[in-house]
Amino acid sequence: MQRLIDRAKELLADGTVVRVLGWKKGDLGFNPEPAYFETAEALDSDFIYDGFCGANLSKYMIEASKKDGKTLVFLKPCDTYSFNQLIKEHRVDREKAYIIGVGCKGKLDIEKIKAMGVKGILSVEGASMDSECETLTVKTLYGDKEVSYNEAMLERCHVCKGKEHQIADEVMLESRDTKDAERFAEVEKIEAMSPLEKFEFFKKELSKCIRCNACRNVCPACSCRKCVFDSTKFDEATKANVDSFEEKMFHIIRAFHVAGRCTDCGECSRVCPQGIPLHLFNRKFIKDIDTFYGEFQAGEDTETKGPLTNFTFDDVEPSIVTERG
């Protein structure tokens, strides 16, 4: 981590960048926040990069692109897909970004640790990039607990797309392969359910939704200035879960709007206060796109046409869906 700070200070000092977009230490040791740093002092005292720095900073570059001067941004391998996609959509300015691709050993989910019954967490040791990332020692109000790093990882890290940075000016820190599950296994499990089981599954999950919009607002693909659900354009501006249909409409359309653009960064699931596995929507579209139109990974580059702005004469007919099962 110190290497990141040193390099950032260098780049600030030589004028390459005028600010640094990274993560700032939280007050609890596991709640860092995205932050801008403009001085060496600030970097020294507040900068952090460890297992809890899950936040994808690429979306912040939309605002940073409007500012004068270059911003140094730290992007994890999965964040670089989002950044590419944002370049493709003219939402960020590549020229305004100096990208340091940072290694990733899998990001941690404090909610998972809590779900293991660990209460009153004061600090977590073993989350730093220098550690082996095998075991976490959780100090709590009620004694110390040992937790497996892998078990405490975010879902997305278990189905990691790989630790290659898709775009970066330089790459720092070692990564660790964390993929140990099939990306579409969960989707396939649902697909195998009967229609009623599927319906009940999603009904239950979406019954938790409070329409807080965290999934949407954190999503680098949901970069609309004003979401259709906040505007009058479709007469669908709704904020509250009055009826179960509303959430369904919201989540289907949100997933549809990001279909072919979603890089599967997993931020939606990470931030959902109710723990709804929102990635199951996006990943279904990704799986279908792969199946129907050939494998496609959004954000692999900044040029390729997205699957929903593309076609072939011989594309499958919708009847492939409506007539099956």
Next chain:
Amino acid sequence: MQRIGVFVCHCGSNIAATVDVKKVVEIISQEPGVAHCEDYQYMCSEAGQAKILEAVKEKNLSGIVVCSCSPRMHEGTFRKAAERAGLNPYMVEIANIREHCSWIHKDMEEATEKAVILARAAIAKVNLNAPLYPGESRVTKRALVIGGGIAGIQTALDIADAGYEVDIVEKTPSIGGRMSQLDKTFPTLDCSACILTPKMVEAAAHEKITIYTYSEVDKVTGFVGDFTVDIRKKARSIDMDKCTGCGVCQEKCPSKKTPSEFNRGLNTRSAIYTPFAQAIPNVPVIDREACIKFKTGKCGLCEKVCQAGAINYEQTDEIVTEKYGAIVVATGFDTIKLDNYDEYAYNQSPDVITSLELERVMNAAGPTKGHLERLSDGKHPEHIVFVQCVGSRCNDNRGKSYCSKICCMYTAKHAMLIRDKYPDVKVTVFYIDVRTPGKNFDEFYRRAVEEYGVNYIKGQVGKVAPQSDGSLLVQASDLLDNKQIKLKADMVVLATAIEPDPSVRRIATMLTASIDTNNFLTESHAKLRPVESPTAGIFLSGVCQGPKDIPETVAQAGAAAVKAIGLLAKDKLLTNPCTAKSDELLCNGCSVCANVCPYGAISYEVVQVNDHGIREDRRVARVNNALCQGCGACTVACPSGAMDLQGFSNRQIIAEVDAICR
């Protein structure tokens, strides 16, 4: 909130017999926003339109709903009426209670209920209508004719004679088309070449006509009045300016084994060739697949013998880009492949031929120099059997469902010509029906039967079997005598179904002109707009639209020309105001809309916006109204809803959905 007037049309009894019009009026009068509601016998009549005018004035209406026939029928009529009443024409919506209601339902209660719902949907939509104003676009005073057969030639001549520039694009080395392959024409038995060649010459000589032979349309962009077309002039390997058409190269060419397209493969031609003697232009092309020079690099004989130095092996395809105001499709036809008709032994016996092949056999310039002889052994036939409806009027999927229209007449012609020239030859025709509507057609057919003794048998040929003695055994049913018959024949001529030239699919796609299941181009209205494609600025000439004989083709060619001239005569066109529009405050500048726009109508610019007090520079989408055709692809691609379609806005469609589902 609009003040809406609803007008319910009886359409005589067309609507009123199934829809309780009075009840519709009663219910709709109670709808919020409806300030006036009445019914009338024929809303489209002068008197009906007058009612609209009167109501707009008296009730100060701001929007109009007409419950009547399809908007494809009378939307224009009622828009004009609204305009006369002082309203914007786009404040009119039609509820289609005839085609989509009264005509398809029998139960009056159901139909009435549906009519009410359709009216409500239209009311809901018109409530959100806003005045729209058409823009203007220019008209390029030049027409493109695709296809250089008789249809294309005639269209081009008519347009050119009216004083407009016309280009003909013909994919083969010469104009002339199918008609140039015919020997004689019915019902007057004129020599085909004698009447066609002067037209070809006239076209070639016309100062307003440019002919691109051995060329194809590569790309079409733009829209009515302003098409841009890339024409690919295929490498002819001959310098057209230098060639004198002396023909020496063709004589000397050592590669003479290529089947002649012009003679339907019945004989061969050289690698450097003009398809036929009267070809226009009289400039050969080198068939690079057959040419020894191109295959091996050796030979080059033609270059040596050409005194004009016109041979150019280095020539490459050339793209000519030209702008047009109107495009006429005249791509013609071909006969269907007979691979599915093994029972006629077409692929097995050279003595089983198609009628078009018989034309070449009968023609003095054909493979037999006009002598009627068997192609297998050159013997003079004693008995020729004609089989009608081969692949036409077919109810399985081997052939075509439609009647090819020309076969009855040309078969009568063939039979008559043979009997006339070779009275010794016996001619039998198997037919399902003989169809001879047309001036002097039935008389022509009767002459064949009565004067020339052609033996017509109503019945179908089940099998043609080549015999060991070289003859053909024809097994057929005689439907009138209700018996199976077997005949020995020397030649069998198949009246093969015709189908649109296969190239038409690609062209239709480029032109965004619709095509039917048989690949015939669709006309805008089967009765009232038979030579216009539904795509504005595209006109149809000849068999590409449906089977026709020569007089009909020429008539339609003229009609298509008139329609094209009517368009070219205008200086400006009013553009459809139902175009996409982007709300710059909501636009993300993400380019997804431009990615799906088929017209390149969307561009981006950085503008300073004032978004509720926030001033910033933003990249936003701009729609070029002259280019936008209003498909709406962009509106769905746009995630934020910034892009909307005027006249079919998100909220309008949603309002219709709501009204229907409520």
Next chain:
Amino acid sequence: MYKINKENLSALFSLIAEANELYVPVSINGAVNFAAWDEDVQVDLDTLKTVKSPKDAFFPQSETLYSCKRNGKKLSITPEELSSKDFVVFGMKACDVKGLAVLDKVFLVDPVDSYYKARREHGIIVSLACSQPEEACFCNVFGIDASSPEGDVQVYMIGDELFWNAVTQKGEKLTEQVKSLLADTDEAKVEEEKASIKAIVERLPYSNLSLDGWGEDAVLLDKFNSPIWEELYKPCLACGTCTFVCPTCQCYDIKDYNTGNGVQRYRCWDSCMYSDFTMMAHGNNRTSQMQRYRQRFMHKLVYYPQNNDGMYSCVGCGRCVDKCPTGLNIVKVIKAFEKGGNK
């Protein structure tokens, strides 16, 4: 003081539910929220904090106010009936109960919100002491005693037993209804539990958070104009998580839903984090996220206390600390100003 064995909780709930609607913390796929009780739900009294606060029971996230029906050009309007049935919210924590006191000051003062009032009148609160407070808790900062929650009945979960102490008349009435299941007991174990809770509270990381410079004493314009906000808001996603999990946020929007044949007018929680919050014809009077972010905390820590005799509009439940997607929260705000000299 009564007690009941945990094994009999289900019987207790079912008895309560005979005469009242009953809301309990229910776990659905790992997320615990208050929900109507029935025999099939998975009750979870061990999780300290429900995701959403139980304010839902009194001030639902969405509620219909009235319905209009259209018949031709005629409209008929039917107001929604006010809550008229007693209901019990079982397991509210000290902070959540205090949250209602904050809402009361908004909804029960003139003009009285009749929907809220009816629910308050019919709502019976069975509060549960926090046997294991967690790291994000700081209710003590606002003078709340986690070991002795307010409410109509106080409940303690100690070992295998649940201790029941009716505090108010409503509580007594409820106790009568379920008395058949309760056994008399003394307060010894409860006192022991209280002491244990207090000891933990003292060790909480935010226990010593200082509110100096906030509340009634705050210099409003100094706080409002502080450059610190400009730094603080930046990671904010403008989502409504903090607002929607908060027990004291009270802002709502009123909207119409088109049912096809009429309109349902409903109100739903709104969030000052949203760009269309208090949107008016001319636009929004808080145009930037910084302003919206500032609004939330100024309201909780300055405006509200200055209008309500020093009562803060925060109860230290720590839900925003737990749930903010970007690690922002009210504690960080308070600390940042402390660091900046409370200016």
Next chain:
Amino acid sequence: MSMNNEFRPKIVAFCCNWCSYAGADLAGSSRLQYPADVKIIRVPCSCRVNPMFILRAFEKGADGVIMCGCHPGDCHYSTGNYYARRRMTLLFSMLEYLGIENGRTRVEWVSAAEGVKFSTTMNEFVDKIRSLGENVRLGDLRCKD
């Protein structure tokens, strides 16, 4: 609603102006019957059909939604139906994934010349929706009263 208790589904059909709407007109002028449950909304092109419209129809009480456009290759706007085809394929697959009965949505390409196909399709679709019954899984309950 009809007097008897027979289920009368609400069906929304989005038809493109150039092919399918004309096909529906042809079905009409050819007097080819199909149930009155089908109500047609005219759109310029199938690519104008936003998934939100389809969900909206279900929200407001539709039991089935069908979209008709020009045959692939024949789009009046050359490429609209290709985009529509992808959009609808993905949307329908998502609806299936969410446990919505498979037959409630359909896409059919109907040319201006295919009046018979239009009517056959609508008859089939209405039969299908009747067999599926009322749409209870994808609708807003507020619209039911």
